[in-house]
Amino acid sequence: MSPPPSMIPKTFIRKYGENLSSPTFLTLPNGAKWEVELTKHDEIDYPSKSSNGHEDTDESDTSIQILPNCPLRPKRRYTSLLPHHRPQKKMKTTCTSGRIRSQKSKVHARIRQLTRIEKAKALKKASSFKSENPHFMVVMQLSFVEAWYLSIPVRFTKKKYIQSGQHVTLKVGDKPWKVLFSISGEKRPGSFSTRWSTCAKENGLQVGDACVFELIKRNINGVVLEVTIFRY
Numbered sequence: 001m002s003p004p005p006s007m008i009p010k011t012f013i014r015k016y017g018e019n020l021s022s023p024t025f026l027t028l029p030n031g032a033k034w035e036v037e038l039t040k041h042d043e044i045d046y047p048s049k050s051s052n053g054h055e056d057t058d059e060s061d062t063s064i065q066i067l068p069n070c071p072l073r074p075k076r077r078y079t080s081l082l083p084h085h086r087p088q089k090k091m092k093t094t095c096t097s098g099r100i101r102s103q104k105s106k107v108h109a110r111i112r113q114l115t116r117i118e119k120a121k122a123l124k125k126a127s128s129f130k131s132e133n134p135h136f137m138v139v140m141q142l143s144f145v146e147a148w149y150l151s152i153p154v155r156f157t158k159k160k161y162i163q164s165g166q167h168v169t170l171k172v173g174d175k176p177w178k179v180l181f182s183i184s185g186e187k188r189p190g191s192f193s194t195r196w197s198t199c200a201k202e203n204g205l206q207v208g209d210a211c212v213f214e215l216i217k218r219n220i221n222g223v224v225l226e227v228t229i230f231r232y
Contacts, residue, residue, distance in 0.1 A: 114141060114208055126210035126230040134161055135214040140205050140232075150179075150192040150200075152213075157183055157190040161215055162223050168192065169224045170213070172203050181223075208232025 013020075026034040114122070122139045129137075136156040144150050162168060162181045170177040170192075177199040183190035205211070210230040217224035 114139065118208060122208050122210045122230070122232055125232075126212060126228075129212045129228060129230075131214050133214050133216060134159065135212055137210060137212050140200075140207055140209045140211065142207050145200055145205055145207055146197075148193055148197045150196050152181075152190040152192065154187060154189050157188075158186065161218060162190070164190070167194075167222060169222060170199060171216070171224055171226045172199070172229070176224075203229065205229070206232060 020038055023035050023037045026036055028034065119139050123137065126137055126139075129135075134156070136153050138144070138150065138153070164181065164183045166181050167178050168181050170179055177195055179192040179196045179199065180194040181190055181192060209232050212228040212230070213225045214228065215223070216226045
């Protein structure tokens with residue numbers, strides 16, 4: 001059983017049909033030529049869109065049918081009248097698999113939890129901070145950077161500089177951030193919440209950064225802590 005013939009669009013036939021002869025030749029992109037036969041099919045309706053946008057239901061149509069056992073002509077050099085687009089060359093990359101693994105490992109190191117050694121290293125880096133004002137230091141863990149709260153050491157909360165439920169202003173540079181302080185019991189660490197996650201993100205805090213919170217103001221109007229960031 002022979003395959004169905006390939007069809008030529010009616011718009012093409014209307015413009016160039018008078019110049020077509022049978023048999024004719026199809027030139028392939030690789031230079032080869034196929035000899036094909038043009039036949040008319042009056043008994044089959046192949047609806048198509050005409051130039052004015054309406055569906056054409058004329059039963060007269062022309063199809064292309066490749067002749068059986070048609071040998072390919074030898075490849076010839078030719079000049080096409082159609083614009084010729086050369087395939088784009090693939091860009092070479094200098095990024096080796098080793099570099100990719102190295103970059104992935106660095107990213108992974110920034111989002112995982114810190115080890116005790118890494119935490120000690122971060123604390124040592126921030127130990128250069130000196131102040132007579134009450135202060136505490138926190139090394140950013142993954143939960144502090146991505147979550148909505150920051151845990152505060154017990155040794156600071158037990159001195160009751162801040163009352164549970166009180167709003168605290170964190171001063172990072174010249175910009176203030178108001179957070180909520182809360183504590184669930186006496187010998188338990190307190191926490192900053194409410195806008196803490198926004199403060200962490202907008203100041204670019206990352207895992208391993210050490211932050212020193214220094215009490216610089218405490219009166220009837222509230223509490224202000226100045227934040228000094230030591231990048232990991």
